[in-house]
Amino acid sequence: MKRRSLLKSMAALPLMSLTTLPAWSAAPRRRVRPGDAGWPSASAWKQLGQRVDGRLLKLDAPFAACAGSAAAPACVAALEQLTNTYAIGDQPALTQTSGWLDAWSSQPSAYAVAARNTADVVAAVNFAREHNLRLVVKGGGHSYQGTSDAPDSLLVWTRQMNEATLQPAFVAQGCDDAPQPAVTLGAGAMWIDAYDAVTTRGGRYVQGGGCTTVGVAGLVQSGGFGSFSKNYGTAAAGLLEAEVVTADGQVRIANARTNPELFWALKGGGGGSVGVVTRLTLRTRELPENFGAVFFTIKAASDQAYRALIAQVVAFYASALFNQTWGEQIGFNTGNTVDVSMVFQGLDQKQAEAVWAPFLAWLGERPEYALEQPFRVVALPARQFWNLAFFKKYAPGFMLADERPGAPAHHGVWKGDAADAGWFIHGYQSAWLPATLLAAEQQAQLTDALFRATRHWRVGLHFNKGLAGASAADLAAARDTAMNPDVLGAFALAIIAGGDGPRYPGMPAADAQAAQGAQTASQAAAQRGRERAAAIGRAMTALRQAAPKAGSYVSESDYFIADWQHAFWGANYERLARAKRQYDPDGLFFVRHGVGSEAWSDDGFTRKA
Structure with a gap:
C-alpha cells in the first residue's frame, strides 16, 4: 500500500493495513478539564497526594507575582532565574523553551507529581487513566515542540529521579x-x-x-x-x-x-x-586520550567569493573531515561569512592543526578572504571535557556554573548554550543531507543550494547529527532503532532556525515605555517574528532543492510540518504504531506529532472520529 495514496483516501496511520492492527478501544472521546463534571474532586487529589507521600504540587502561573508590579520581589526573583537553565529546569511550571510563534506558549499543568521513585510514577499514571486526564511527562523540559507541558493536565515530573x-x-x-x-x-x-x-x-x-x-x-x-x-x-x-x-x-x-x-x-x-x-x-x-575543538570565522569580500568559499568548505569537509574524528558544525551565514565550531577526538593540538593546514593555506593565498575570528585549536584530556572545575581553573568562560547556593559542584553549561535559556522560537527546520551530495559530481549542487539558502537565513550543518562515516558496528546499532533510516546515510543534519529571548506568559514589559505601548510592541514583535519564520522557510526550500526527500530530526524540526510521520520515522512508523497500540491502546500518552497522535486533536484532549 502506497503511503500517499493512503493519506489521500482516509485519515489513518500511514503505511499500515488496518486489518493487521487492533482497533482503538472504546475509550472516552474527550479528556476532562478543570470545571468539567468529571474533574477529580478535592478529596481525590488529596488521596493522590497521600499516595505519593505529599509530592503532589498544585501549579500556578510562574509570573503571577508580576501582575501587580514588575518591581515586586517575587516577580524580580522569578525573572532572575530565566538566565539559568538549571534554575528553569528546577521549576515544574516552566519549560526550557518559552514558546513558538503562532504555535504554543509555555503554560503550567494543573498539578504535578514530583516523582522520586517508580511508585510515584505508577500512582500518577493510574490516577490519570482512572480520571480521564491529560497526562504530560517532563524531565529536562527542552522540547522545542512544547511537549513538556500542557494546561489543564497532570504532570509527571521526574527531575528528582536523577541518580x-x-x-x-x-x-x-x-x-x-x-x-x-x-x-x-x-x-x-x-x-x-x-x-x-x-x-x-x-x-x-x-x-x-x-x-x-x-x-x-x-x-x-x-x-x-x-x-x-x-x-x-x-x-x-x-x-x-x-x-x-x-x-x-x-x-x-x-x-x-x-x-x-x-x-x-x-x-x-x-x-x-x-x-x-x-x-x-x-x-x-x-575514552580517547584527547577531545578538542576548532574555532574560526571567515569573511568573503563578495557574493562570488562567498560561493567559491562554500565550494571549498564542502570539498575540504569531504576529503579531510568526513570521518569518525570530527563532529559539530559549520555555519553558512547571510553576511557572506562562514563560522567553524567543530570538535575532534583522538588528536592532539598539533595533529588537529595539521588537518586544517591545507585549508588555511588556500585562504592565505586569496586576498578576498579575511579571518574575522582567528583560527584557534583547543585540545584537552578527554576525561576533563565536562569537568567544570577543570574549566574554571584552565579555561575560564568556556563553561558557566550554576551559582545558586547548594547547586551541585559539577553543574555547568557551555557558554553558547546558556543564551538559549527560555528562548522563544520564530522558526525551526531541519533536514538530513545525504552523503551522496559529497561526491565530486554532486558538490556543485550542494554548494549552490547552500548559497541560495544563505540569501535568506543562516544554515548550520551539524555533522555529528548524521551517521554517514561512522563505523559499521555503530551504523548497525543505529539501524536497530526506531529513528528515520535517513540518518544512516546522512553526512549532516542541516538546521535553519531563529528566535529571541524568553516570552513566558505573564512576563512584564521590559520597561515603562514598552509597557505603555505593550500591545503595539507585541504586534510589531509578532510581525517581525513571522517575517523571520518566512525567511527560514525560504532558506530551507532552497536547501531542499539538493535533498528534496530528506527526513527531519524529531527533536529539532518544524512545528508545522505536515508529513511528520514520514519525516520523523520513515518506514519505521508502521512498526512504531503497532507498539503504541499494543502498550497504550486507549491513547493515554499523547505527544503532539508523536506516534498515534493523529487520533487526537492538537491539544490531546479530544479523540477524532
Whole structure:
C-alpha cells in the first residue's frame, strides 16, 4: 500500500493495513478539564497526594507575582532565574523553551507529581487513566515542540529521579550477553550528571547530548546525538535496558529479550508516546586520550567569493573531515561569512592543526578572504571535557556554573548554550543531507543550494547529527532503532532556525515605555517574528532543492510540518504504531506529532472520529 495514496483516501496511520492492527478501544472521546463534571474532586487529589507521600504540587502561573508590579520581589526573583537553565529546569511550571510563534506558549499543568521513585510514577499514571486526564511527562523540559507541558493536565515530573550508578559488568535481565560496562540513570538525570559519573569520575564515555542540561530519558527516546556521534553512534543505540511504566500502570522491564517491541520503540520512537521511562541503562565506551575543538570565522569580500568559499568548505569537509574524528558544525551565514565550531577526538593540538593546514593555506593565498575570528585549536584530556572545575581553573568562560547556593559542584553549561535559556522560537527546520551530495559530481549542487539558502537565513550543518562515516558496528546499532533510516546515510543534519529571548506568559514589559505601548510592541514583535519564520522557510526550500526527500530530526524540526510521520520515522512508523497500540491502546500518552497522535486533536484532549 502506497503511503500517499493512503493519506489521500482516509485519515489513518500511514503505511499500515488496518486489518493487521487492533482497533482503538472504546475509550472516552474527550479528556476532562478543570470545571468539567468529571474533574477529580478535592478529596481525590488529596488521596493522590497521600499516595505519593505529599509530592503532589498544585501549579500556578510562574509570573503571577508580576501582575501587580514588575518591581515586586517575587516577580524580580522569578525573572532572575530565566538566565539559568538549571534554575528553569528546577521549576515544574516552566519549560526550557518559552514558546513558538503562532504555535504554543509555555503554560503550567494543573498539578504535578514530583516523582522520586517508580511508585510515584505508577500512582500518577493510574490516577490519570482512572480520571480521564491529560497526562504530560517532563524531565529536562527542552522540547522545542512544547511537549513538556500542557494546561489543564497532570504532570509527571521526574527531575528528582536523577541518580547515576556505574555498572562495571552489566547484563540485561533475561539476557545471556557477555557483561559489559554501563551506567544506570534515573529518568530525571541530565547529561551533565551522566558525564560527571561516567567520564569525569569514571574515566569512560557514554553517548549523550551536547547540551549539558538536556534530560537523559528524553534524548534517548528521541534518538539522541552528542558532539562525538560520528565515533560513538546515537544515544538510543546505546540503550541496554529501561524500566517503564505503561498505560495500565504496570512496571515493565524492556530490553532486547523482554518486551522487545517496547524496547525498540523507546530507542528513538519519541518520548512520552508508549510509557513513562523511570530508569535507563546505557553502555559506556573507552575514552580517547584527547577531545578538542576548532574555532574560526571567515569573511568573503563578495557574493562570488562567498560561493567559491562554500565550494571549498564542502570539498575540504569531504576529503579531510568526513570521518569518525570530527563532529559539530559549520555555519553558512547571510553576511557572506562562514563560522567553524567543530570538535575532534583522538588528536592532539598539533595533529588537529595539521588537518586544517591545507585549508588555511588556500585562504592565505586569496586576498578576498579575511579571518574575522582567528583560527584557534583547543585540545584537552578527554576525561576533563565536562569537568567544570577543570574549566574554571584552565579555561575560564568556556563553561558557566550554576551559582545558586547548594547547586551541585559539577553543574555547568557551555557558554553558547546558556543564551538559549527560555528562548522563544520564530522558526525551526531541519533536514538530513545525504552523503551522496559529497561526491565530486554532486558538490556543485550542494554548494549552490547552500548559497541560495544563505540569501535568506543562516544554515548550520551539524555533522555529528548524521551517521554517514561512522563505523559499521555503530551504523548497525543505529539501524536497530526506531529513528528515520535517513540518518544512516546522512553526512549532516542541516538546521535553519531563529528566535529571541524568553516570552513566558505573564512576563512584564521590559520597561515603562514598552509597557505603555505593550500591545503595539507585541504586534510589531509578532510581525517581525513571522517575517523571520518566512525567511527560514525560504532558506530551507532552497536547501531542499539538493535533498528534496530528506527526513527531519524529531527533536529539532518544524512545528508545522505536515508529513511528520514520514519525516520523523520513515518506514519505521508502521512498526512504531503497532507498539503504541499494543502498550497504550486507549491513547493515554499523547505527544503532539508523536506516534498515534493523529487520533487526537492538537491539544490531546479530544479523540477524532
